[in-house]
Amino acid sequence: MPRPSQDQDQALLAAGAALYPGLGCAGLSVRRVAEAAGVNPAMVHYHFGSKDAFLRALLxxxxxxxxxxxxxxxxxxxxxxxxxxxxxxxxxxxxxxxxxxxxxxxxxxxxxxxxxxxxxxxxxxxxxxxxxxxxxxxxxxxxxxxxxxxxxxxxxxxxxxxxxxxxxxxxxxxxxxxxxxxxxxxxxxxxxxxxxxxxxxxxxxxxxx
Structure with a gap:
């Protein structure tokens, strides 16, 4: 089974960086980040493990x-x-x-x-x-x-x-x-x-x- 694109993690981080200032930790959802990045929401967990881990990586x-x-x-x-x-x-x-x-x-x-x-x-x-x-x-x-x-x-x-x-x-x-x-x-x-x-x-x- 092919591994998901290596670029997806960076696309997610870029989407998160654009959304985070307006939404903050509480308002930023995995689904919204994935939608902005154009990927399946499961990819957030695949690349980062959890929403909190994603936020830590972003910052x-x-x-x-x-x-x-x-x-x-x-x-x-x-x-x-x-x-x-x-x-x-x-x-x-x-x-x-x-x-x-x-x-x-x-x-x-x-x-x-x-x-x-x-x-x-x-x-x-x-x-x-x-x-x-x-x-x-x-x-x-x-x-x-x-x-x-x-x-x-x-x-x-x-x-x-x-x-x-x-x-x-x-x-x-x-x-x-x-x-x-x-x-x-x-x-x-x-x-x-x-x-x-x-x-x-x-x-x-x-x-x-």
């Missing part, structure tokens, strides 16, 4: 691509401040490109969904650890002054990532004033805007003020 697939790139960036031979800036840019791009998914994961976790909670517990310390290690290296090399770890980290996230979430939330409910709509992409979401905020944030940390 992990998105995260691992970002984390692998983050590790490569952090372990390069470039100047530590350049590596830190590149790592922050990688995380910011991930947030920008997956804002609806990230928002849903947080909402599901707060609603008590075990899959979302387990995902955050397992993975949040990984990228936070990489960024904090780079900050500590920069401090050890005298590139950044000694500062409280969480204060420094929260300042960076507030400067670099928070505007992405704010812009995404306002766009989602069509709350961006008409006069500013054209500026949101250029001044908040573009790579140039991300790089500018990262530069300003690191200059602020380096000043020690």
């Amino acid at each position: 992990q697939q998105h995260y691992e691509a970002m984390f692998s790139a983050l590790q490569l960036t952090s372990q390069g031979e470039a100047d530590v401040m350049e590596r830190l800036a590149a790592a922050l840019l990688g995380v910011a791009r991930f947030v920008r490109e997956h804002r609806p998914l990230i928002a849903r994961v947080w909402a599901d976790a707060q609603a008590g969904e075990a899959v979302a909670q387990d995902f955050l517990r397992a993975n949040a310390p990984r990228h936070l650890g990489v960024l904090m290690a780079l900050l500590q290296q920069a401090e050890a090399q005298g590139r950044l002054p000694r500062q409280p770890v969480l204060t420094r980290f929260s300042f960076l996230m507030g400067a670099v990532v928070a505007p992405l979430l704010l812009a995404g939330g306002m766009q989602a409910i069509d709350a961006v004033p008409p006069a500013l709509r054209a500026a949101v992409d250029a001044e908040m979401l573009s790579d140039a805007a991300l790089e500018r905020r990262i530069e300003w944030a690191l200059l602020g940390l380096a000043s020690g003020v």
